[in-house]
Amino acid sequence: DTAVSQTPKYLVTQMGNDKSIKCEQNLGHDTMYWYKQDSKKFLKIMFSYNNKELIINETVPNRFSPKSPDKAHLNLHINSLELGDSAVYFCASSGTGVTGELFFGEGSRLTVL
Amino acid sequence: GQNIDQPTEMTATEGAIVQINCTYQTSGFNGLFWYQQHAGEAPTFLSYNVLDGLEEKGRFSSFLSRSKGYSYLLLKELQMKDSASYLCAVIVRSNYQLIWGAGTKLIIKP
Numbered sequence: 001d002t003a004v005s006q007t008p009k010y011l012v013t014q015m016g017n018d019k020s021i022k023c024e025q026n027l028g029h030d031t032m033y034w035y036k037q038d039s040k041k042f043l044k045i046m047f048s049y050n051n052k053e054l055i056i057n058e059t060v061p062n063r064f065s066p067k068s069p070d071k072a073h074l075n076l077h078i079n080s081l082e083l084g085d086s087a088v089y090f091c092a093s094s095g096t097g098v099t100g101e102l103f104f105g106e107g108s109r110l111t112v113l
Numbered sequence: 114g115q116n117i118d119q120p121t122e123m124t125a126t127e128g129a130i131v132q133i134n135c136t137y138q139t140s141g142f143n144g145l146f147w148y149q150q151h152a153g154e155a156p157t158f159l160s161y162n163v164l165d166g167l168e169e170k171g172r173f174s175s176f177l178s179r180s181k182g183y184s185y186l187l188l189k190e191l192q193m194k195d196s197a198s199y200l201c202a203v204i205v206r207s208n209y210q211l212i213w214g215a216g217t218k219l220i221i222k223p
Contacts, residue, residue: 041198043156043213056210090155101146102211104155 003027006091006105013081014113020077021108023091031055032074033102034066035090043090049074081112115139117214119201124220125191133186133217135201147175147186148200150216156200159186188219196221 006023013019025032033056034046047066048056054066063079078085091105116138125131137145144163148156162168162177162184174187186199198216205212 041216043200043202045210048210101158101161102148102156104157106155 004091004093004103004105006108008108009106010109012111012113015081015083017081018079019081020075021089022075023105024073025093027093027095027103029093029095030071031094033092034074034076035092037088037090083112086110086112115205115212117201117203117212119214119217122218124222127191127193127221127223129191130187130189131191131219133199135184135214137182137203139203139205139212141205142179143204145177145184146202148202150198150200191221193221195219
């Protein structure tokens with residue numbers, strides 16, 4: 001009964017390729033997020049969707065495009081991958097409980113060679 | 114700008130007590146969170162403070178002083194499994210945007 005699941009967990013690819021990471025939550029939450037955690041361990045928010053609508057879009061290259069087909073899914077597509085995109089990408093969701101309490105997926109470790 | 118500071122790394126002994134500090138300077142404040150993150154895993158929620166004072170939850174307690182922009186996480190009766198990074202995060206807007214510290218890596222020694 002995984003709450004927030006994302007696939008793939010590991011992704012190794014060449015510079016210039018396009019890749020996608022998928023995320024699904026079965027918690028009934030309205031809000032979903034994509035975070036990037038780099039080698040220095042900072043968690044940086046990239047996008048947030050509430051009921052399929054984009055509500056947070058931080059300064060992220062437009063090579064990154066999120067898509068939310070429904071409120072239980074938030075996918076991340078990355079075009080023309082660069083070395084600096086190597087990081088762990090976490091999907092998360094939050095509901096109407098403790099304000100801001102996030103439930104994270106296990107992370108997708110992207111390595112760009 | 115938004116800024117959250119925590120020590121990069123701390124070491125403590127099994128069975129002891131450790132306090133991890135967090136100071137913040139943010140535009141607005143709607144609460145402070147502590148998350149635990151084991152190496153290679155996702156962060157998991159530990160505590161939430163929105164009013165001044167101490168919140169206790171088992172071996173873990175979290176304290177907040179809004180006037181000082183300061184919080185700490187107190188871990189008692191340390192166990193080896195407490196070795197992890199502890200992330201402080203402040204919610205600054207009602208649309209759930211969290212500002213994160215870089216985390217404090219806690220190393221527990223026998």
